[in-house]
Structure formats: C-alpha cells, structure tokens
Amino acid sequence: MSAPSLRARVRSEMSQEIKAVARRHLATDGANLSLRAVARDMDIVASALYRYFPSRDALLTALIIDAYDALAAAATEADAAVRRDDFRGRWMAVCTAVRTWALANPAEYGLIYGNPVPGYAAPPETVEPAAKVILLLAAIVVDAGNRLEPLTASPIVAPLRKDLRRLIDERQGDLLEERLDRILVAWTHLFGVLNFEVFGRLDDMIQARADYFTHHMTLMANLTGLPH
Amino acid sequence: MSAPSLRARVRSEMSQEIKAVARRHLATDGANLSLRAVARDMDIVASALYRYFPSRDALLTALIIDAYDALAAAATEADAAVRRDDFRGRWMAVCTAVRTWALANPAEYGLIYGNPVPGYAAPPETVEPAAKVILLLAAIVVDAGNRLEPLTASPIVAPLRKDLRRLIDERQGDLLEERLDRILVAWTHLFGVLNFEVFGRLDDMIQARADYFTHHMTLMANLTGLPH
DNA sequence: CCGAAGCAAGAACACTGTTCTCGCAGCGTT
C-alpha cells in the first residue's frame, strides 16, 4: 500500500474539515444549514465546496452516515466494556451509551432519528449502522440463552409472526418470535424516550431525566425477560 | 354577538385557504415549504401573504397549532365513541385514532412530533392540545379505578417519584405514582412506534404494521394494568 | 360622500444552492 499523494491527503483533510464546520452549523441551524455560511467560516468561496461534495444533499448525506457510524460505535464500545455474562449490565450500557451520544449530539441525532428530509432517500451505507443498535440488543438476549426468564403471555397474530420469523431467518438467528418481538418493543421504546428527551418534550415535565430513562429501559429489560 | 363584517369573513376564509394550500405543500416539501410557491398556487403575489401571516414562521406555527388540535380532536372523538366501562376498547380506540391520523397526515405529524424547527419555540397555545393524548390515556386508567390489575413491581427512585407526584398534584389527579409511570411508558411508546412507522423506519422490516401497532399498544395496556 | 383602513401588486434587498468559466498551482511524462 503506497503512501497517499499529498493532493489526496489534503483533499481528505479538507473534506473532514468541511464536515466538521457543517456539524457546528448543524447544531444551530438544524438541517437547513447554509453551504455559503460554512464556506464563509472556512474563508472559502461557496463554489469551492463543490470540489468535495457534489451538492448540499450530498454533504448532508455524509453527515448522516457519519452520525450513524458514530452512534453505532459508541453503542458497540459500551457493550464491549461489560463482562459478557452481565446481561443487564450490557443492556443498560448500550442504552445509556445511545442516550449519552444523543444528548451530546442532538442535531446529528435529529438528523437520523427525526423527520426524514423531504426528497431524500436513505443511502444503502446507512442501513447496516442503522441496524447496529437493535442487533446489539438482540445479541445480548441471544447470549443470555437459557437463562432468559419466561415471557408473560401475549399472543402474536399470524402475519406479524411471519415478519418476525423472516427477520430471524435473514440473520440466521436462534430466537423465538416472541423474544424478538420484545426486543423490538424495547428498541422502539429506546428511541421513543430519546426522541421525547432530545426534542425537548420532557422539558417541563420530568426533571429526573436520567432516572426516567434508566427506569424505562429497566422495564424494557424486564419485558424481554433479561435475567436479573 | 353581531355578525362579522364581510371584510372579516373573507379575511378569515383567506387565512384558511392559505393554510390549506400550505398544508398541501407540506406534504411534498416538508417543513421547508416556500411562501412564494403557495402564493403562486393562489394566484397571489408573495408579499400579499404578509397581510395574513407576519412571517413564514408564523404560518408554520399556525399549521402546528392546527395539527395539534386536529390530532387531539381525533383522539377525543375516538374515545367518546366507546362505552365508558370498556377500558381496553377506549385505550385501543385512542391509540389507533392517533395512528390513523398520523398516517393520513404524515407531514403534519412530522411537524409536531419530529425534529423541532431550529430557532422555534413552541407557542403556549400548543401545550394544552399537546397534552391531550396523554390526558385521555390517563383518564381511561383513572376511570378503571379499582378494577385495575396490580402492577408488576419495579421500584421508582425518589427524584423521579417526586416528578410524578408533582404531575399528579398539578392536575389534582387521583393516581398512584406507579400507575402514572406506566401511563408515561405507554404514551412514550405510542409515539415511539408511530415515529418509526411514519418516518419509514419499519418499511422493509415489518409488513403487518397495523398488527404490529396493535400488539405493541396491547402490551402497553397490560403493562399499565388495564383490566381485560 | 369622504376619509380611513385593509388589501394586492410590484420593486427592491439580502440571501440561498448551483453552474460555468477562468486562471493558477502541482503532478507525471517524455
């Protein structure tokens, strides 16, 4: 592997800096950041940005991909830091890592879990990191294996069961439909709470928001039958 | 009460039509609809809109308020159509009414439950209709009274308990903290599922989406102890 | 019937994303 040419290196650094500046603008202007404004911040003329990103949407897409990757990385790292057989510890570690990242990067979180931008279709690079969190949760449950607690009965109707079966088979997983069902409930809830918290819907409702979050995700752990 | 002057009437009709056209544009352009475009659609020059709304943000605000009101109305109506002592029936009626409205008006739903717009602070007119759904759910639980099932134990930490107590007292409600806690869980979950569904995150994951939703909200009814 | 008020039109300003052209720098090759 040869050393990258100087040109290539400064090009990559430039791309990174553009994204960094754009990320800063994201925090204040949300998804409608201005290309010309980030160009101004870099003492660059707006058209120069087009050497690096073919359009504003492309820049946004790059930011979205980075956000997915960063969130997935934070969650994965948190999981890896806990003893493998401490299932509840891993569960809470993943959940709070997602929350911490979301609160630290609310604009980027909003970019990936808020309103989808109008004309925009999620590029294929995002599907794998987007699935990462739920895969981590599922892995914890699978690892818990026969130590899982039995589930409170709640019948799953046939069509839904088929969807669940397909999802399990697609990944060649070893999981009961009922169990995956609860994982989906927990996953849904995780981002449900976070949307409310990050988007400010809990502001003058709940002060003990960390406790609130922990409590919710503990209930979800119970619901999926994670051992105590 | 005197009849409104002709001027006042056409003015109000004009405002309504502006909002109607804007709503149409909302569906395609999302939150960044163009004032000039809605003006064009009405064979009107853009500056004329300023006779009715002082700014684009004001128009968006009006749409947001309308959306809150419409959603609250749909939920209230659904609840009212069910026998008072059919608690689970009322619960599911409210939930599916919210879902039906959200799926029928995805753009407006995104406006009120998606990314908050950057510089924007929710006007006070929105807090009451915004709370409507959770109040309806709470009312169902309160009405169920002593027919509620006991809750699976899950300790609530002191600071969070204080928040719950305050919320109950603010409305002079008759509710245990534990019970309100579960209502909040269900409320969070309701909009968690809907965000995923409306924003397309379930698209190639779950086909039986109505079943999925019903199942989730049934689990939530169980979790809050609604009688069968 | 007349003055006041409400309204729509149009021009203007400061922005935006995007495209195109034009020079200038760095690179590899003959």
Add this chain to the structure above:
DNA sequence: AACGCTGCGAGAACAGTGTTCTTGCTTCGG
C-alpha cells in the same frame, strides 16, 4: 526541462427564497 493534464479556488451569473416598502385601489364606517 518543458509539456500537458488534472485538481483546485475565485468570481460571475442564474434562478429562487423570505421580507420590507411604496403605490395605488377597494371597501368600509361615520
């Protein structure tokens, strides 16, 4: 060493945006 190619930034230009202001016209109330 000189050439040309390629990547880059600057600048002008275009279409479109939100917003403001001025200018007339219409409609209303006294």
